[in-house]
Amino acid sequence: MRHLLDTRTLSRDDAIRILDVAEDMADTQGREVKKLPTLRGRTVVNLFFEDSTRTRISFEAAAKRLSADVINFSAKGSSVSKGESLQDTAQTLQAMGADAVVIRHGASGAPRTLATSGWIDAGVVNAGDGTHEHPTQALLDAFTMRRRRYGSASRGRDLAGFRVAIVGDILHSRVARSNVWLLSALGAEVTLVAPPTLVPQDVSQWPARVRFDLDEAIAEGPDAIMMLRIQTERMSGSFFPSEREYARLWGLDPVRFEALSGDTIVMHPGPMNRGLEICAEAADSPRATVREQVASGVSVRMAVLYLLLAGERAGTDTKESR
Numbered sequence: 001m002r003h004l005l006d007t008r009t010l011s012r013d014d015a016i017r018i019l020d021v022a023e024d025m026a027d028t029q030g031r032e033v034k035k036l037p038t039l040r041g042r043t044v045v046n047l048f049f050e051d052s053t054r055t056r057i058s059f060e061a062a063a064k065r066l067s068a069d070v071i072n073f074s075a076k077g078s079s080v081s082k083g084e085s086l087q088d089t090a091q092t093l094q095a096m097g098a099d100a101v102v103i104r105h106g107a108s109g110a111p112r113t114l115a116t117s118g119w120i121d122a123g124v125v126n127a128g129d130g131t132h133e134h135p136t137q138a139l140l141d142a143f144t145m146r147r148r149r150y151g152s153a154s155r156g157r158d159l160a161g162f163r164v165a166i167v168g169d170i171l172h173s174r175v176a177r178s179n180v181w182l183l184s185a186l187g188a189e190v191t192l193v194a195p196p197t198l199v200p201q202d203v204s205q206w207p208a209r210v211r212f213d214l215d216e217a218i219a220e221g222p223d224a225i226m227m228l229r230i231q232t233e234r235m236s237g238s239f240f241p242s243e244r245e246y247a248r249l250w251g252l253d254p255v256r257f258e259a260l261s262g263d264t265i266v267m268h269p270g271p272m273n274r275g276l277e278i279c280a281e282a283a284d285s286p287r288a289t290v291r292e293q294v295a296s297g298v299s300v301r302m303a304v305l306y307l308l309l310a311g312e313r314a315g316t317d318t319k320e321s322r
């Protein structure tokens with residue numbers, strides 16, 4: 001694997017391979033000493049042009065547990081705020097000898113530009129680009145679902161027949177997009193649930209059903225329900241009357257949480273707006289996988305960095321032949 005830019009182009013087998021390596025990584029994370037020597041001497045740069053807490057920390061933990069050197073570069077306080085271009089930043093990282101660049105950027109497509117520009121040789125991992133994709137989030141979500149379904153017998157399996165409802169701000173959500181592509185490659189059945197104003201125009205081309213009624217979606221008894229954050233920072237106009245109205249129609253409130261079938265798991269990528277898209281009862285219940293998702297995130301990102309930097313690149317493979 002040279003880069004991880006999206007899930008749209010991942011095949012079922014690619015996805016299972018990453019999830020299986022993540023299982024191996026997760027096994028090592030239960031040990032007292034969690035650090036592996038695998039990426040000693042390699043440099044991973046976290047290049048974050050947008051705010052992030054858990055994704056940046058998660059990539060940092062993943063790289064450090066593989067013994068890579070980590071450089072955190074955030075746009076605030078850097079020359080980027082003085083107008084330096086992505087090209088100049090990339091060329092600086094190249095000169096510093098970055099082996100992998102983990103990039104989060106407000107512009108959809110920025111990671112692909114970086115990967116295909118020729119500015120750097122490093123492997124590029126998309127850590128969220130605009131409203132486009134967030135592939136490692138979808139991989140950690142799929143990892144969490146697979147573990148809840150198959151436990152220690154997860155390796156080698158897909159999610160055939162697993163029914164997932166993704167609820168909320170689909171329009172602005174890179175998490176929803178990456179999940180739709182990945183889950184469908186893994187054989188899961190995806191239903192998107194949102195107000196009509198928060199459904200993308202091209203949704204009919206996505207491998208997913210669309211519903212406008214959350215109570216109907218809950219009555220279908222999905223295996224997982226994934227609540228999304230309302231991305232107010234990406235909204236210029238008004239997409240729903242008020243937060244109270246949104247919570248009443250689209251929030252997983254205590255009544256809806258009670259109505260969910262007994263084994264439906266409740267997911268959220270974080271950060272959560274408690275009381276808006278998800279109530280505390282749901283977020284803190286044993287059926288919620290929010291903390292598992294965070295833990296899975298480290299294992300999945302270890303797997304991705306490993307496959308990028310140690311996997312096929314190891315041995316006699318040269319840059320020219322890749």
Ligand code: NCD
Nearest residue numbers: 054055128134229269270271
């Ligand atoms: C998501 C993101 O940034 O796209 N969060 C995350 O990666 N932890 C979802 C969100 O911000 O709502």
